[in-house]
Amino acid sequence: MSSVPVVIHALADLPCSVQSTPGSIFWDEFLHIRSRLISRFNSLQGLSGHMEQVAHECVDLFMQFLFPNTPIAHEPSLRAGISLLFGDEPPNCPSTESPGPDTLSLIELLRRFALVTALCAHIISVVPKTLFQNPKSLSDIFFEASKSMLRTYEAYDLEHPDSTSLTIRMWHSSYAQNTTGKVGASWHYHTEACCLAQRMRLFDEASITRTSQIESQLLRINFWHLYLAEKTQVAFKSRPPIIDERICDDGITLLERGDEVVPFLDSSRAVNQGDLESRIFVGFHLRRRISATAASLINDIASLARHAEANPPSREQSNKTEQEMNSLIERYLKFTALVNEVPPWVRRPDGDNNPKVDESVRAYQATCFWAQRTNIMTIFHCMRLLILQACIDHGFLVIVGLSESPLSWASRKLEIIRDFVDDLQGTPFVCIAAQGETAVDKVRRVGAILLELLHSSDNATIRTQAEVLFSALLDILSRLDSKASEGLEVSGVDALDWCNPTTVSSGG
Template sequence: MASRRGSTVTRACDSCRMRKVKCDASEDCSNCRLSGLPCQYTSARRKRGPKVTRALRAIEKARQATPNAYTPALEDRLPSNEGPMFPPTPSIWADSQGQQGHEDLTPSFSGTEIVPTTESAGAIRDSLVQSMNCSIPSIPALNVINLCIELYMKYTFPTAPCVHEPTLQASANKFFAEDSSAQLFGTGSWGDKVVDMRAFTLLTAVCASVASVLPKSLLPYQEALAEPCLKASRNMLKVFEDFDIEHPCATSIISRSLHSTALQQITGKSALAYHILGQATLLLQTMRLYREDALSSHNALQAQLLRNAFWQLFAADKASACLGSRPFVLHEMLFGEELTLRLSGETMVPLMSTSSPWFEETLEGKILLGFHFIPRLWSTAASLLSDIKAYGGVDEDAEMKTRLIQDYVVFSGILDELPQWLQTSSLIVCSEDGRATQCQRTMFWVQRCTIMVTYQCLRLVILQQCINSKAWDIIGLNGLALTIAMAKIGIIYDFIQTLEDIPFVYLQVKGEPTVQRIRVVGSVLLEMTFNPENETIQERAKNYFVKLLDILGRLDSKASDEMSSWQP
């Protein structure tokens, strides 16, 4: 492609100027094409000549225009060759005590742009490998990372199909094989380095999430992995964070979502976890991923990952709206445009590796159908709850009342559309099952656990909202205290029965979301234990509360101690 200025290049594109590399000044320069970066010429041209001369002219001009405003002290602000114009800034890697984690982790500073360094990225990776070798000396680091990938695909992918397994496996070989090159982030263009750093960030985020959520029965050395992997992933993201925010991709959103999960599980700091998840949500909105046409500029794999990431976060946000656990920000009214993103694209790009021992040609399609059932469940409940609040028991609005009754009937029967492979009868383990069948049933159990626990919890939340809005007739109640108490205790019985029917490991691998559902039911039970109107219901409520405490204790949840203090 022809140069903009003939054979003489007088101005480089923004990306080449930042990277200080030679630019051919074409419409889409060769460096940007190779790096996959946007080629733009937005920076204003600078006049040539000594900066001091230009500054002196400006001062002289100012003195002539406003002689009283000029003071010799202004000359002290002129740039000189004795030092930088800007004062040195603290390293972004300094810890809370102000101590430097690594000697070479301070990014170079140029103007207002933080310029990442290859040394910082390499030091983060080396520090993690060293930590793993010290904590788990008997197992090669690569084997540990590959186990985390396998566990993610079995226990997390069914409800968060937002990673490409072959890419994760390739990243593991690149960064954690014993013969890995010392210059992992030091070759190629700046764009290539960003690709490598993003790959490392996502891989270690996956490991941090897995290690923080899964029980020791599945990952015995989880404690040696969770915090080091989370720290490495977050530190690596900081190296290129400015660029990542300006040029987001699927990894930008998914890594932050995984960071949020790991932070919640490791630290219990809900506000911090929500803040990190909010960053992912903001990127999602910035990219307009609620629009189908927003995916047209991405390749097929990126589009598939972005689509799944949107629906995962959309479901999480609807959960916030239903349970009141935090502010929700992905409401359709906030988009400013119509939500047109489809659940599936015209072509589905496989995200699972065909070399996996449990791979089967129709498996991923089944997993996606179960995954799409989850945002539908939350969205249906969220709309119903919002309408009940707006209704407020106004008898005169017969049309709205009729519609709410119909919507409640639709919600109540939503499980009728659950795919056959997610029914309990299809998930019973047989002694003749091979490894592939067992792994597939594991994935389906994870989805069933999520759907069933969520559904039973939402039944109680909807009942509670009808009580608050004095709209009992929507769900067929008459408003009498005993009738309402009987309806509550019946739903709570179904909820506890669901928990007991599900193999316990699947409650464990869902982590905080399961605990949150139990906490919601526990708060209702606690209120019922002080109900003096009916001793039988009061006694049942106390027994159910003890059962919930026992389940929380076995889940090793940070909420179990809190609920124990509530015990009547």
């Protein structure tokens, strides 16, 4: 009997470059890649489980630690796809018959295999050793299998993209940034996903309708996650955006939530009971609004400065500038008010004392919300710092309610950084470590700002407080297993080294 419980049929309606290739060749390539994955897996020393156990462990870790910040996958589909990774006997050759409602077509099988192996590569590369006891080199094995499988049907995938086309590339991006600490390959994979999303016009509500309800939901949330990542990088000034309202025909008309009738979480698992999924999405979209609001504000502060420089002073120009300044002040106040929208289950993840909820379920869900809380709050503090810096750079400190005195904005920076450090120190460390290079990048950026204060401030009190906070950040950074931080000497480290971007946010 085959270990892959699906009926396979040949590819149909393919582009010319793929249609001319018999389905059996794709099937043979699938069997070859799977055989190589199994062989490399079994040859690895120090394994504490077989392929199926490791894959389910990766899904478990994703759902608890990463899904709260990147809810871009359907848990039952991931778990069903695990059976494609192993088997003592090769599955039967593809059938030319149309699949039934509970079967996969050949292209769906190839995509499911690439998706599950991409997830495993992503998770093993990002989670700390305390969560995953097997060798980290397993991530390379899974990534190679996923990349090889994607390459097999890539021509078709580019012509007929679906939600897996985006998710696979985002997980490849995460693998690249967490295994190298560099942005080159990571940006490439992320950019491919963004370009596909643009070409699919996922910014348009009318463009995501599919016969499969779950596919429509996956397209929606994958777009919003890419959008979130793009806005974060705009605020960080890491690179120009690919997904942006200004290059969409009528702006972004995609709704935050549609008619979500199919749950993403596996309802058969006790830990997923109650309102866990809906609560996760509330936090996710708050995180999206924080990045989008901050990026827009930072851009418009710079735009106002350029406009003021390009136009000679006049009474009319002065009145217009004052109006725009008042508008920016109002928008900044609305940005700071976003922290009031943090829901109670995220604000206090351990606060659920419902006696009807099993303790193991309560602990599991609390960890989910701790993972989400640290992501929301640390990015909020980072965005506060970036907005403040934009106001300093352009001489618009009135927007954030400060005077032109360097002491006033230096004090505000320390206040924000203290909030940042307090949130990190108050979070279970495993929830920070599970964010991988995304968490490291935020710590390094804040550290760069502290170093600049230490080097530039003449005020002894400012310097003393900055040294204390910098020491706390160094302690956190030293506990994070970061590829990007390898080789950095703590003593005399340059601020430019600290603030070099190391992530593209595809992984969270």
